[in-house]
Amino acid sequence: GYGGGVIGRYSDVPDKFPQVESFHTLRVNHPAGWFYSTKALKKICDVWEKHGSGLTNMHGSTGDIILLGTTTAHLQPCFNDLTDAGFDLGGSGSALRTPTACIGPARCEWTNIDTLDMVHHLTMEFQDEIHRPRWPYKFKIKISGCPNDCVAAIARADFTIIGTWR
Known part of the structure; x- marks a missing residue:
C-alpha cells in the first residue's frame, strides 16, 4: 500500500470533463545518485504506458x-x-520527502563523504515515514559530499549533511 507518493487530483466538474475526472501523479523513489540503467528506465516507462x-x-x-x-x-x-519492477514510491505531501544526495564517490573527485551510502541508509531507516505520512509538514533531507553543495542542500532542505575538508 501507500500513503505518500501519490498526489491525488480530482475534477470539480467530472460530468463536463470525464477524461480528466481523476489525474493522479505518482512519485517514484530514485536510486542514490540518480543513476538509472536504460533497462530500469524502460521498466518504469512500460509500467506507465500501461x-x-x-x-x-x-x-x-x-x-x-x-x-x-x-x-x-x-x-x-x-x-x-x-x-515488481524493483521500484518504490517516493514521499509527497506532509511527510518525509525522499532523501536526496549528490553523486558523491561514484563520479566526483571532491566528495569527502560517501553520500550514496548515507542516502541509502536514511531512505531505508525512514521508509515508513516516506510511505505513511505522520507529520503535519513536509521534511526534506539532502546530502552534499563537499562544500560545493551541488544539490543545494543548504538552500533546499530541512536537514542538511555536508562533507567538509579538514
Missing part, C-alpha cells in the same frame, strides 16, 4: 521520477507493477 498517461517529469524537486496522470482505478495496479 497504467498512466505516459507523461513523466525527470526529476521533481525531490529527485523523484514524477509520473503524471492516471486514474484512481490504476493506482494499485501501477504500484504493484512498479514494486
Whole structure:
C-alpha cells in the first residue's frame, strides 16, 4: 500500500470533463545518485504506458521520477507493477520527502563523504515515514559530499549533511 507518493487530483466538474475526472501523479523513489540503467528506465516507462498517461517529469524537486496522470482505478495496479519492477514510491505531501544526495564517490573527485551510502541508509531507516505520512509538514533531507553543495542542500532542505575538508 501507500500513503505518500501519490498526489491525488480530482475534477470539480467530472460530468463536463470525464477524461480528466481523476489525474493522479505518482512519485517514484530514485536510486542514490540518480543513476538509472536504460533497462530500469524502460521498466518504469512500460509500467506507465500501461497504467498512466505516459507523461513523466525527470526529476521533481525531490529527485523523484514524477509520473503524471492516471486514474484512481490504476493506482494499485501501477504500484504493484512498479514494486515488481524493483521500484518504490517516493514521499509527497506532509511527510518525509525522499532523501536526496549528490553523486558523491561514484563520479566526483571532491566528495569527502560517501553520500550514496548515507542516502541509502536514511531512505531505508525512514521508509515508513516516506510511505505513511505522520507529520503535519513536509521534511526534506539532502546530502552534499563537499562544500560545493551541488544539490543545494543548504538552500533546499530541512536537514542538511555536508562533507567538509579538514
